[in-house]
Amino acid sequence: MEEVNDLIKQRVQKLDDLRELDSDPYGRPFDTTHDTKVIHSQYGKLDRESLEKSPIQVTIAGRIIAMRNFGKAAFAHIQDSAGRIQVYFRKDILGKKFSIMKKLDIGDIIGLNGILFRTKTDELTVEVKGFELLTKSLRPLPEKWHGLRDIEQRYRQRYVDLIVNPEVREIVRKRSRIIKSIRDFLESRDFIEVETPMMQQIPGGATARPFITHHNALGIDLYLRIAPELYLKRLLVGGFERIFELNRNFRNEGISTKHNPEFTMLEFYIAYKDYNFLMPFTEDLFKYLAETVIGSLKIPCGDDTIDLTPPWPRIPLYDALVRKGVPEDILRDRERAFSWARQNGIAVKPEDSCGKILDEIFKEKVEPYLIQPTFIIDYPVELSPLAKRKKDNPELVERFELFIASREIVNAFSELNDPAEQKQRFQSQVEAKEKGDEEAHRMDEDYVRALEYGMPPAAGEGIGIDRLVMLLTNSASIRDVIIFPQLKPEK
Protein backbone atom coordinates (compact mmCIF):
# COMPACT_ATOMS: atom_id res chain seq x y z
CA MET A 1 0.00 0.00 0.00
CA GLU A 2 2.93 2.29 0.73
CA GLU A 3 4.78 1.65 -2.49
CA VAL A 4 6.14 4.77 -4.09
CA ASN A 5 7.23 4.09 -7.61
CA ASP A 6 8.68 6.49 -10.11
CA LEU A 7 5.36 7.05 -11.81
CA ILE A 8 3.83 8.31 -8.59
CA LYS A 9 6.88 10.41 -7.80
CA GLN A 10 6.63 12.07 -11.19
CA ARG A 11 3.00 12.92 -10.62
CA VAL A 12 3.68 14.29 -7.16
CA GLN A 13 6.33 16.49 -8.79
CA LYS A 14 3.77 17.69 -11.33
CA LEU A 15 1.42 18.46 -8.49
CA ASP A 16 4.03 20.82 -7.05
CA ASP A 17 4.71 22.28 -10.49
CA LEU A 18 0.99 22.96 -10.93
CA ARG A 19 0.84 24.80 -7.64
CA GLU A 20 3.74 26.92 -8.90
CA LEU A 21 1.68 27.64 -12.00
CA ASP A 22 -1.14 28.78 -9.72
CA SER A 23 -3.36 25.84 -10.48
CA ASP A 24 -5.03 24.23 -7.46
CA PRO A 25 -4.62 20.46 -7.95
CA TYR A 26 -7.57 19.71 -5.67
CA GLY A 27 -10.17 22.04 -7.01
CA ARG A 28 -13.40 23.74 -6.17
CA PRO A 29 -17.00 23.36 -7.35
CA PHE A 30 -17.31 23.55 -11.11
CA ASP A 31 -20.66 24.19 -12.78
CA THR A 32 -21.23 22.33 -16.02
CA THR A 33 -23.78 23.00 -18.72
CA HIS A 34 -23.75 19.56 -20.32
CA ASP A 35 -22.70 16.01 -19.79
CA THR A 36 -21.17 13.99 -22.58
CA LYS A 37 -24.29 11.98 -23.24
CA VAL A 38 -26.41 15.09 -23.66
CA ILE A 39 -23.85 16.55 -26.04
CA HIS A 40 -23.89 13.45 -28.23
CA SER A 41 -27.66 13.10 -28.18
CA GLN A 42 -28.41 16.80 -28.80
CA TYR A 43 -25.65 17.71 -31.23
CA GLY A 44 -24.49 14.36 -32.53
CA LYS A 45 -26.33 14.85 -35.78
CA LEU A 46 -25.14 18.36 -36.57
CA ASP A 47 -22.65 18.52 -39.44
CA ARG A 48 -19.45 20.50 -39.65
CA GLU A 49 -21.00 23.51 -41.41
CA SER A 50 -23.86 24.06 -39.02
CA LEU A 51 -21.49 23.78 -36.04
CA GLU A 52 -19.33 26.48 -37.62
CA LYS A 53 -22.26 28.68 -38.53
CA SER A 54 -23.85 28.69 -35.09
CA PRO A 55 -21.25 27.66 -32.53
CA ILE A 56 -22.42 25.65 -29.53
CA GLN A 57 -20.78 26.41 -26.22
CA VAL A 58 -20.41 23.64 -23.67
CA THR A 59 -18.93 23.38 -20.21
CA ILE A 60 -18.14 19.87 -19.03
CA ALA A 61 -16.13 18.10 -16.37
CA GLY A 62 -14.62 14.65 -16.21
CA ARG A 63 -11.60 12.44 -16.12
CA ILE A 64 -8.93 12.38 -18.80
CA ILE A 65 -8.79 8.79 -20.04
CA ALA A 66 -6.63 9.19 -23.14
CA MET A 67 -4.29 11.84 -24.43
CA ARG A 68 -2.44 12.46 -27.68
CA ASN A 69 0.02 15.26 -27.39
CA PHE A 70 1.53 17.35 -30.17
CA GLY A 71 3.91 20.21 -29.80
CA LYS A 72 1.41 23.01 -29.80
CA ALA A 73 -1.84 21.07 -29.63
CA ALA A 74 -3.31 17.99 -28.01
CA PHE A 75 -6.31 15.72 -28.18
CA ALA A 76 -7.74 14.07 -25.13
CA HIS A 77 -10.79 12.03 -24.26
CA ILE A 78 -12.80 13.11 -21.25
CA GLN A 79 -15.01 10.63 -19.42
CA ASP A 80 -17.87 11.63 -17.18
CA SER A 81 -20.55 9.50 -15.59
CA ALA A 82 -22.58 9.56 -18.79
CA GLY A 83 -19.92 8.74 -21.37
CA ARG A 84 -16.94 10.28 -23.09
CA ILE A 85 -16.05 12.92 -25.62
CA GLN A 86 -12.92 14.12 -27.38
CA VAL A 87 -11.50 17.55 -26.57
CA TYR A 88 -8.89 19.57 -28.43
CA PHE A 89 -6.35 21.89 -26.84
CA ARG A 90 -4.51 24.51 -28.93
CA LYS A 91 -1.64 26.66 -27.77
CA ASP A 92 -2.79 29.64 -29.83
CA ILE A 93 -6.15 29.57 -28.05
CA LEU A 94 -4.98 28.74 -24.55
CA GLY A 95 -1.81 30.84 -24.39
CA LYS A 96 -0.14 30.58 -21.01
CA LYS A 97 -2.59 27.94 -19.83
CA PHE A 98 -1.15 25.57 -22.39
CA SER A 99 1.79 24.95 -20.06
CA ILE A 100 -0.66 23.76 -17.40
CA MET A 101 -2.17 21.38 -19.94
CA LYS A 102 1.29 19.93 -20.47
CA LYS A 103 1.33 18.88 -16.83
CA LEU A 104 -1.94 16.97 -17.09
CA ASP A 105 -1.92 13.18 -16.92
CA ILE A 106 -4.31 10.45 -17.85
CA GLY A 107 -6.52 10.08 -14.81
CA ASP A 108 -6.68 13.77 -13.91
CA ILE A 109 -10.10 15.33 -13.50
CA ILE A 110 -10.62 18.62 -15.26
CA GLY A 111 -13.40 21.05 -16.05
CA LEU A 112 -13.42 22.84 -19.36
CA ASN A 113 -15.45 25.00 -21.69
CA GLY A 114 -15.31 25.40 -25.42
CA ILE A 115 -17.23 25.05 -28.65
CA LEU A 116 -18.19 21.96 -30.57
CA PHE A 117 -16.64 21.16 -33.92
CA ARG A 118 -15.98 18.18 -36.10
CA THR A 119 -12.50 16.90 -36.81
CA LYS A 120 -11.23 15.75 -40.18
CA THR A 121 -12.41 12.29 -39.30
CA ASP A 122 -15.80 13.73 -38.32
CA GLU A 123 -15.55 13.11 -34.58
CA LEU A 124 -17.58 15.51 -32.49
CA THR A 125 -15.00 17.35 -30.40
CA VAL A 126 -14.82 20.25 -27.95
CA GLU A 127 -12.33 22.94 -28.91
CA VAL A 128 -11.15 24.03 -25.49
CA LYS A 129 -11.34 27.76 -24.77
CA GLY A 130 -10.57 27.46 -21.10
CA PHE A 131 -10.02 24.70 -18.58
CA GLU A 132 -9.28 24.11 -14.95
CA LEU A 133 -7.64 21.23 -13.15
CA LEU A 134 -10.14 19.91 -10.61
CA THR A 135 -8.26 16.93 -9.20
CA LYS A 136 -4.78 15.63 -9.83
CA SER A 137 -4.49 11.84 -10.04
CA LEU A 138 -1.34 10.42 -8.51
CA ARG A 139 -1.62 6.80 -9.55
CA PRO A 140 -1.39 5.61 -13.15
CA LEU A 141 -4.46 3.99 -14.63
CA PRO A 142 -4.32 0.59 -16.34
CA GLU A 143 -3.38 0.63 -19.99
CA LYS A 144 -5.76 1.59 -22.70
CA TRP A 145 -6.01 -1.60 -24.76
CA HIS A 146 -6.46 -4.36 -22.25
CA GLY A 147 -7.62 -2.29 -19.32
CA LEU A 148 -7.77 -3.95 -15.92
CA ARG A 149 -8.11 -7.72 -16.28
CA ASP A 150 -6.76 -9.02 -12.99
CA ILE A 151 -9.87 -10.25 -11.23
CA GLU A 152 -8.51 -9.85 -7.74
CA GLN A 153 -7.52 -6.25 -8.32
CA ARG A 154 -10.86 -5.52 -9.99
CA TYR A 155 -12.69 -6.61 -6.83
CA ARG A 156 -10.24 -5.13 -4.34
CA GLN A 157 -9.96 -1.81 -6.14
CA ARG A 158 -13.39 -1.60 -7.67
CA TYR A 159 -12.96 2.15 -8.10
CA VAL A 160 -10.28 1.48 -10.71
CA ASP A 161 -12.42 -1.20 -12.33
CA LEU A 162 -15.25 1.30 -12.57
CA ILE A 163 -13.03 3.95 -14.16
CA VAL A 164 -11.73 1.71 -16.91
CA ASN A 165 -14.39 -0.93 -17.51
CA PRO A 166 -17.64 0.60 -18.76
CA GLU A 167 -19.53 -2.69 -18.53
CA VAL A 168 -19.08 -2.64 -14.76
CA ARG A 169 -20.61 0.82 -14.55
CA GLU A 170 -23.47 -0.46 -16.67
CA ILE A 171 -24.18 -3.29 -14.22
CA VAL A 172 -24.26 -0.82 -11.34
CA ARG A 173 -26.77 1.30 -13.22
CA LYS A 174 -28.89 -1.67 -14.21
CA ARG A 175 -28.94 -2.88 -10.64
CA SER A 176 -30.20 0.51 -9.55
CA ARG A 177 -32.92 0.44 -12.21
CA ILE A 178 -33.97 -3.08 -11.24
CA ILE A 179 -34.33 -2.14 -7.60
CA LYS A 180 -36.22 1.04 -8.41
CA SER A 181 -38.52 -0.89 -10.72
CA ILE A 182 -39.27 -3.46 -8.03
CA ARG A 183 -40.24 -0.65 -5.65
CA ASP A 184 -42.38 0.95 -8.34
CA PHE A 185 -44.11 -2.34 -9.09
CA LEU A 186 -44.90 -3.08 -5.46
CA GLU A 187 -45.88 0.44 -4.54
CA SER A 188 -48.26 0.62 -7.50
CA ARG A 189 -49.96 -2.41 -5.97
CA ASP A 190 -50.34 -0.72 -2.60
CA PHE A 191 -47.40 -2.31 -0.82
CA ILE A 192 -45.46 -0.20 1.65
CA GLU A 193 -41.78 -0.58 2.38
CA VAL A 194 -40.72 -1.27 5.94
CA GLU A 195 -37.46 -1.80 7.77
CA THR A 196 -37.15 -4.47 10.41
CA PRO A 197 -34.17 -5.34 12.61
CA MET A 198 -30.89 -6.36 11.06
CA MET A 199 -29.66 -7.24 14.56
CA GLN A 200 -31.85 -9.93 15.99
CA GLN A 201 -31.89 -11.77 19.27
CA ILE A 202 -33.18 -14.95 17.64
CA PRO A 203 -32.07 -15.37 14.02
CA GLY A 204 -35.08 -16.76 12.21
CA GLY A 205 -36.92 -17.08 8.95
CA ALA A 206 -34.38 -19.23 7.12
CA THR A 207 -32.06 -22.17 7.50
CA ALA A 208 -28.55 -20.81 7.73
CA ARG A 209 -25.73 -20.15 10.16
CA PRO A 210 -25.77 -16.57 11.43
CA PHE A 211 -23.08 -14.02 12.19
CA ILE A 212 -22.81 -13.26 15.88
CA THR A 213 -22.09 -9.83 17.27
CA HIS A 214 -22.24 -8.32 20.72
CA HIS A 215 -24.04 -5.36 22.19
CA ASN A 216 -22.00 -3.93 25.05
CA ALA A 217 -24.63 -1.85 26.81
CA LEU A 218 -27.24 -4.59 26.73
CA GLY A 219 -24.62 -7.18 27.56
CA ILE A 220 -26.03 -9.70 25.07
CA ASP A 221 -25.01 -11.36 21.85
CA LEU A 222 -27.03 -10.43 18.82
CA TYR A 223 -27.25 -12.05 15.41
CA LEU A 224 -27.12 -10.37 12.04
CA ARG A 225 -30.35 -11.38 10.44
CA ILE A 226 -30.50 -14.31 8.06
CA ALA A 227 -33.98 -13.19 6.95
CA PRO A 228 -36.55 -10.55 7.92
CA GLU A 229 -39.46 -12.98 7.62
CA LEU A 230 -40.62 -13.35 11.21
CA TYR A 231 -40.65 -9.59 11.78
CA LEU A 232 -42.53 -8.92 8.58
CA LYS A 233 -45.21 -11.39 9.58
CA ARG A 234 -45.47 -9.68 12.96
CA LEU A 235 -46.46 -6.65 10.90
CA LEU A 236 -49.23 -8.71 9.29
CA VAL A 237 -50.45 -9.40 12.82
CA GLY A 238 -50.18 -5.67 13.47
CA GLY A 239 -52.61 -4.94 10.66
CA PHE A 240 -50.46 -4.17 7.63
CA GLU A 241 -51.77 -6.13 4.68
CA ARG A 242 -49.18 -5.44 1.98
CA ILE A 243 -45.60 -4.90 3.04
CA PHE A 244 -42.16 -5.45 1.66
CA GLU A 245 -38.57 -5.10 2.74
CA LEU A 246 -35.71 -4.86 0.27
CA ASN A 247 -32.41 -5.00 2.09
CA ARG A 248 -29.46 -7.03 3.23
CA ASN A 249 -29.34 -10.49 4.79
CA PHE A 250 -26.23 -12.02 6.30
CA ARG A 251 -25.37 -15.69 6.28
CA ASN A 252 -22.24 -17.19 7.71
CA GLU A 253 -21.73 -19.72 4.95
CA GLY A 254 -19.29 -20.41 2.16
CA ILE A 255 -18.49 -17.92 -0.56
CA SER A 256 -18.96 -18.89 -4.19
CA THR A 257 -20.03 -17.54 -7.56
CA LYS A 258 -23.59 -17.74 -6.22
CA HIS A 259 -23.02 -16.75 -2.58
CA ASN A 260 -21.79 -13.66 -0.79
CA PRO A 261 -21.96 -13.43 3.01
CA GLU A 262 -24.13 -10.35 2.74
CA PHE A 263 -26.69 -10.34 -0.01
CA THR A 264 -29.81 -8.45 -0.90
CA MET A 265 -33.23 -9.96 -0.55
CA LEU A 266 -36.71 -8.77 -1.31
CA GLU A 267 -39.41 -10.17 0.92
CA PHE A 268 -43.04 -9.21 0.53
CA TYR A 269 -46.23 -10.34 2.21
CA ILE A 270 -49.82 -9.96 1.21
CA ALA A 271 -52.76 -10.74 3.46
CA TYR A 272 -55.77 -12.77 2.38
CA LYS A 273 -53.91 -14.49 -0.49
CA ASP A 274 -52.12 -17.79 -0.92
CA TYR A 275 -49.28 -19.14 -3.03
CA ASN A 276 -51.57 -19.57 -6.04
CA PHE A 277 -51.92 -15.81 -6.13
CA LEU A 278 -48.17 -15.33 -6.03
CA MET A 279 -47.28 -17.30 -9.15
CA PRO A 280 -48.95 -15.01 -11.69
CA PHE A 281 -47.93 -12.07 -9.51
CA THR A 282 -44.31 -13.17 -9.82
CA GLU A 283 -44.67 -13.60 -13.56
CA ASP A 284 -46.04 -10.07 -13.79
CA LEU A 285 -43.18 -8.71 -11.72
CA PHE A 286 -40.48 -10.41 -13.79
CA LYS A 287 -42.20 -9.38 -17.01
CA TYR A 288 -42.31 -5.79 -15.81
CA LEU A 289 -38.64 -5.84 -14.80
CA ALA A 290 -37.46 -7.37 -18.06
CA GLU A 291 -39.48 -4.93 -20.13
CA THR A 292 -38.41 -1.93 -18.10
CA VAL A 293 -34.75 -2.76 -17.67
CA ILE A 294 -33.90 -4.92 -20.70
CA GLY A 295 -36.69 -3.98 -23.08
CA SER A 296 -37.35 -7.61 -23.96
CA LEU A 297 -38.69 -10.81 -22.46
CA LYS A 298 -35.96 -12.80 -24.15
CA ILE A 299 -32.71 -12.39 -22.31
CA PRO A 300 -29.29 -13.84 -23.07
CA CYS A 301 -27.81 -16.04 -20.38
CA GLY A 302 -24.49 -17.68 -21.11
CA ASP A 303 -25.10 -19.88 -24.15
CA ASP A 304 -28.85 -19.91 -23.59
CA THR A 305 -31.65 -17.48 -24.16
CA ILE A 306 -34.13 -17.25 -21.32
CA ASP A 307 -37.70 -16.58 -22.36
CA LEU A 308 -39.63 -14.90 -19.58
CA THR A 309 -42.93 -14.89 -21.46
CA PRO A 310 -45.58 -16.10 -19.00
CA PRO A 311 -47.06 -18.40 -18.00
CA TRP A 312 -44.25 -20.58 -16.73
CA PRO A 313 -44.69 -24.28 -15.99
CA ARG A 314 -45.75 -25.32 -12.49
CA ILE A 315 -44.34 -28.71 -11.61
CA PRO A 316 -44.89 -30.43 -8.28
CA LEU A 317 -41.58 -31.35 -6.70
CA TYR A 318 -42.40 -35.07 -6.67
CA ASP A 319 -43.37 -35.01 -10.35
CA ALA A 320 -40.15 -33.20 -11.21
CA LEU A 321 -38.19 -35.94 -9.46
CA VAL A 322 -40.10 -38.80 -11.10
CA ARG A 323 -39.66 -37.20 -14.53
CA LYS A 324 -35.92 -37.36 -14.07
CA GLY A 325 -36.04 -41.05 -13.28
CA VAL A 326 -36.38 -41.04 -9.51
CA PRO A 327 -38.45 -44.10 -8.52
CA GLU A 328 -41.84 -43.17 -7.16
CA ASP A 329 -41.67 -45.57 -4.22
CA ILE A 330 -38.86 -43.63 -2.53
CA LEU A 331 -40.80 -40.38 -2.27
CA ARG A 332 -42.60 -41.24 0.96
CA ASP A 333 -40.17 -43.74 2.37
CA ARG A 334 -37.21 -42.21 4.14
CA GLU A 335 -35.13 -45.39 4.23
CA ARG A 336 -35.61 -46.13 0.55
CA ALA A 337 -34.91 -42.51 -0.33
CA PHE A 338 -31.75 -42.63 1.73
CA SER A 339 -30.35 -45.76 0.13
CA TRP A 340 -31.35 -44.64 -3.38
CA ALA A 341 -29.53 -41.35 -2.83
CA ARG A 342 -26.44 -43.16 -1.57
CA GLN A 343 -26.54 -45.55 -4.53
CA ASN A 344 -26.69 -42.60 -6.89
CA GLY A 345 -23.72 -40.88 -5.33
CA ILE A 346 -25.67 -38.12 -3.62
CA ALA A 347 -24.21 -36.97 -0.31
CA VAL A 348 -26.92 -37.43 2.33
CA LYS A 349 -26.39 -37.67 6.05
CA PRO A 350 -27.86 -40.34 8.32
CA GLU A 351 -29.77 -37.70 10.29
CA ASP A 352 -31.37 -36.16 7.19
CA SER A 353 -35.15 -36.21 7.01
CA CYS A 354 -36.97 -37.65 4.04
CA GLY A 355 -37.70 -34.16 2.75
CA LYS A 356 -34.05 -33.15 3.07
CA ILE A 357 -32.96 -36.25 1.15
CA LEU A 358 -35.47 -35.55 -1.63
CA ASP A 359 -34.21 -31.96 -1.73
CA GLU A 360 -30.64 -33.21 -2.20
CA ILE A 361 -31.77 -35.53 -4.98
CA PHE A 362 -33.64 -32.63 -6.55
CA LYS A 363 -30.54 -30.41 -6.52
CA GLU A 364 -28.56 -33.14 -8.21
CA LYS A 365 -31.05 -34.56 -10.69
CA VAL A 366 -33.46 -31.75 -11.52
CA GLU A 367 -32.07 -28.30 -10.77
CA PRO A 368 -29.32 -28.37 -13.43
CA TYR A 369 -31.99 -28.78 -16.11
CA LEU A 370 -34.22 -25.91 -15.01
CA ILE A 371 -32.94 -23.35 -17.47
CA GLN A 372 -36.21 -21.74 -18.53
CA PRO A 373 -38.36 -20.26 -15.76
CA THR A 374 -40.07 -23.05 -13.85
CA PHE A 375 -42.11 -23.08 -10.66
CA ILE A 376 -41.42 -26.14 -8.57
CA ILE A 377 -44.39 -26.44 -6.21
CA ASP A 378 -45.52 -28.37 -3.14
CA TYR A 379 -42.59 -29.17 -0.89
CA PRO A 380 -42.37 -31.68 1.97
CA VAL A 381 -43.48 -30.11 5.22
CA GLU A 382 -40.26 -30.87 7.10
CA LEU A 383 -38.33 -28.58 4.73
CA SER A 384 -40.66 -25.64 5.35
CA PRO A 385 -41.36 -24.98 9.01
CA LEU A 386 -43.07 -21.65 8.34
CA ALA A 387 -45.34 -22.71 5.47
CA LYS A 388 -48.94 -23.83 5.52
CA ARG A 389 -49.86 -27.43 4.78
CA LYS A 390 -51.83 -28.34 1.71
CA LYS A 391 -55.39 -29.05 2.65
CA ASP A 392 -55.65 -32.25 0.62
CA ASN A 393 -52.16 -33.53 1.44
CA PRO A 394 -50.81 -32.57 4.85
CA GLU A 395 -47.35 -33.99 4.21
CA LEU A 396 -46.81 -31.19 1.70
CA VAL A 397 -46.92 -27.42 2.06
CA GLU A 398 -48.20 -24.72 -0.26
CA ARG A 399 -44.83 -23.56 -1.39
CA PHE A 400 -43.06 -22.87 -4.66
CA GLU A 401 -39.59 -22.02 -5.74
CA LEU A 402 -38.83 -20.37 -9.05
CA PHE A 403 -35.80 -21.62 -10.94
CA ILE A 404 -34.19 -19.80 -13.84
CA ALA A 405 -30.85 -20.73 -15.37
CA SER A 406 -30.47 -23.55 -12.80
CA ARG A 407 -30.56 -21.03 -9.99
CA GLU A 408 -33.19 -20.70 -7.32
CA ILE A 409 -34.34 -17.12 -7.52
CA VAL A 410 -37.65 -17.08 -5.67
CA ASN A 411 -39.02 -18.89 -2.64
CA ALA A 412 -42.65 -18.35 -1.69
CA PHE A 413 -45.42 -19.96 0.29
CA SER A 414 -48.74 -19.64 1.98
CA GLU A 415 -47.91 -18.58 5.52
CA LEU A 416 -48.59 -20.86 8.43
CA ASN A 417 -50.82 -18.87 10.80
CA ASP A 418 -51.87 -21.57 13.28
CA PRO A 419 -49.89 -20.76 16.45
CA ALA A 420 -50.17 -24.26 17.93
CA GLU A 421 -48.90 -25.90 14.79
CA GLN A 422 -46.18 -23.27 14.42
CA LYS A 423 -45.03 -24.06 17.93
CA GLN A 424 -44.85 -27.75 17.09
CA ARG A 425 -42.92 -27.07 13.91
CA PHE A 426 -40.42 -24.98 15.84
CA GLN A 427 -40.22 -27.77 18.39
CA SER A 428 -39.25 -30.36 15.80
CA GLN A 429 -36.66 -27.92 14.42
CA VAL A 430 -35.22 -27.56 17.90
CA GLU A 431 -34.97 -31.34 18.08
CA ALA A 432 -33.18 -31.43 14.74
CA LYS A 433 -30.84 -28.80 16.05
CA GLU A 434 -30.10 -30.87 19.11
CA LYS A 435 -29.31 -33.78 16.81
CA GLY A 436 -26.66 -31.62 15.18
CA ASP A 437 -28.43 -29.77 12.39
CA GLU A 438 -26.66 -26.43 12.76
CA GLU A 439 -29.03 -24.70 10.41
CA ALA A 440 -32.33 -25.76 11.92
CA HIS A 441 -34.68 -22.98 13.00
CA ARG A 442 -34.77 -21.87 16.62
CA MET A 443 -37.79 -21.53 18.80
CA ASP A 444 -39.21 -18.00 18.71
CA GLU A 445 -41.75 -17.77 21.53
CA ASP A 446 -42.66 -14.18 20.79
CA TYR A 447 -43.45 -15.04 17.19
CA VAL A 448 -45.80 -17.78 18.37
CA ARG A 449 -47.34 -15.29 20.80
CA ALA A 450 -47.87 -12.90 17.90
CA LEU A 451 -49.65 -15.63 15.94
CA GLU A 452 -51.88 -16.21 18.94
CA TYR A 453 -53.24 -12.69 18.48
CA GLY A 454 -54.21 -13.78 14.97
CA MET A 455 -52.34 -13.39 11.69
CA PRO A 456 -54.59 -13.20 8.66
CA PRO A 457 -54.09 -15.89 6.04
CA ALA A 458 -51.33 -14.53 3.87
CA ALA A 459 -48.80 -15.33 1.19
CA GLY A 460 -45.16 -14.33 1.31
CA GLU A 461 -42.30 -14.38 -1.13
CA GLY A 462 -38.56 -13.86 -1.10
CA ILE A 463 -36.50 -12.94 -4.14
CA GLY A 464 -32.71 -13.05 -4.20
CA ILE A 465 -31.93 -9.70 -5.74
CA ASP A 466 -28.28 -10.40 -6.52
CA ARG A 467 -29.22 -13.49 -8.50
CA LEU A 468 -31.98 -11.59 -10.21
CA VAL A 469 -29.46 -8.93 -11.21
CA MET A 470 -27.11 -11.67 -12.40
CA LEU A 471 -29.90 -12.98 -14.60
CA LEU A 472 -30.80 -9.58 -16.04
CA THR A 473 -27.18 -8.58 -16.64
CA ASN A 474 -25.97 -11.98 -17.89
CA SER A 475 -23.36 -12.15 -15.14
CA ALA A 476 -21.76 -15.48 -14.27
CA SER A 477 -20.67 -14.53 -10.75
CA ILE A 478 -22.46 -12.84 -7.88
CA ARG A 479 -19.27 -10.83 -7.42
CA ASP A 480 -19.97 -9.12 -10.72
CA VAL A 481 -23.21 -7.65 -9.40
CA ILE A 482 -22.09 -6.84 -5.85
CA ILE A 483 -19.93 -3.76 -6.11
CA PHE A 484 -17.65 -4.60 -3.21
CA PRO A 485 -17.69 -8.37 -2.75
CA GLN A 486 -16.21 -9.88 0.38
CA LEU A 487 -12.54 -10.92 0.07
CA LYS A 488 -9.84 -11.98 2.47
CA PRO A 489 -7.58 -9.19 3.71
CA GLU A 490 -4.92 -8.19 1.22
CA LYS A 491 -1.97 -8.95 3.52
Added chain:
RNA sequence: GGGCCGUUAGCUCAGCUGGCAGAGCAGCUGACUCUUAAUCAGCGGGUCCGGGGUUCGAAUCCCCGACGGCCCCCCA
Protein backbone atom coordinates in the same frame (compact mmCIF):
# COMPACT_ATOMS: atom_id res chain seq x y z
C1' G B 1 -12.85 -27.77 4.53
C1' G B 2 -11.12 -30.74 -0.42
C1' G B 3 -9.24 -30.77 -5.79
C1' C B 4 -7.18 -28.19 -10.08
C1' C B 5 -5.03 -23.63 -11.97
C1' G B 6 -2.73 -18.87 -11.39
C1' U B 7 0.66 -14.74 -9.06
C1' U B 8 7.01 -11.68 -13.47
C1' A B 9 7.63 -3.48 -14.50
C1' G B 10 1.98 1.06 -13.04
C1' C B 11 -1.25 -2.22 -16.68
C1' U B 12 -1.53 -6.54 -20.29
C1' C B 13 1.59 -10.46 -20.91
C1' A B 14 6.22 -13.52 -22.89
C1' G B 15 10.19 -15.94 -20.53
C1' C B 16 11.10 -23.57 -23.58
C1' U B 17 15.00 -29.10 -21.22
C1' G B 18 17.76 -24.49 -14.84
C1' G B 19 22.53 -20.23 -17.58
C1' C B 20 22.91 -11.93 -17.94
C1' A B 21 14.76 -10.70 -16.32
C1' G B 22 11.97 -9.18 -21.66
C1' A B 23 7.94 -6.90 -25.00
C1' G B 24 3.71 -3.72 -25.82
C1' C B 25 1.06 0.09 -23.49
C1' A B 26 1.78 3.77 -19.71
C1' G B 27 5.96 7.23 -18.03
C1' C B 28 10.29 10.70 -18.92
C1' U B 29 13.37 13.84 -22.72
C1' G B 30 13.25 15.81 -27.67
C1' A B 31 10.44 16.70 -32.60
C1' C B 32 5.43 17.54 -34.23
C1' U B 33 -1.25 22.57 -34.48
C1' C B 34 -6.87 17.37 -36.97
C1' U B 35 -5.01 12.91 -33.60
C1' U B 36 -7.92 8.82 -31.99
C1' A B 37 -3.92 1.84 -30.48
C1' A B 38 -1.12 9.17 -33.23
C1' U B 39 3.94 9.00 -35.30
C1' C B 40 9.51 9.39 -35.03
C1' A B 41 14.25 9.38 -31.97
C1' G B 42 16.28 8.46 -27.23
C1' C B 43 15.87 7.10 -21.81
C1' G B 44 14.36 5.21 -17.14
C1' G B 45 11.52 1.49 -14.61
C1' G B 46 11.70 -5.32 -11.11
C1' U B 47 11.08 -8.00 -3.31
C1' C B 48 9.88 -12.52 -10.63
C1' C B 49 3.69 -13.29 -4.22
C1' G B 50 6.55 -14.78 0.67
C1' G B 51 9.78 -18.39 3.20
C1' G B 52 12.76 -22.67 3.02
C1' G B 53 15.37 -26.48 0.01
C1' U B 54 18.13 -28.80 -4.33
C1' U B 55 22.12 -26.81 -7.47
C1' C B 56 28.34 -24.04 -9.39
C1' G B 57 23.88 -21.33 -10.73
C1' A B 58 16.54 -20.94 -9.61
C1' A B 59 11.42 -16.51 -12.32
C1' U B 60 12.10 -21.74 -14.00
C1' C B 61 12.82 -27.86 -10.09
C1' C B 62 11.01 -29.54 -4.83
C1' C B 63 8.52 -28.34 0.01
C1' C B 64 5.65 -24.97 3.15
C1' G B 65 2.67 -20.66 3.32
C1' A B 66 -0.34 -16.19 1.46
C1' C B 67 -3.85 -14.30 -1.90
C1' G B 68 -7.02 -15.03 -6.16
C1' G B 69 -9.91 -17.95 -9.89
C1' C B 70 -12.73 -22.34 -11.20
C1' C B 71 -15.00 -26.90 -9.48
C1' C B 72 -16.85 -29.70 -5.14
C1' C B 73 -18.96 -29.02 0.15
C1' C B 74 -22.52 -25.54 2.60
C1' C B 75 -26.13 -21.98 1.36
C1' A B 76 -29.94 -18.26 -1.48
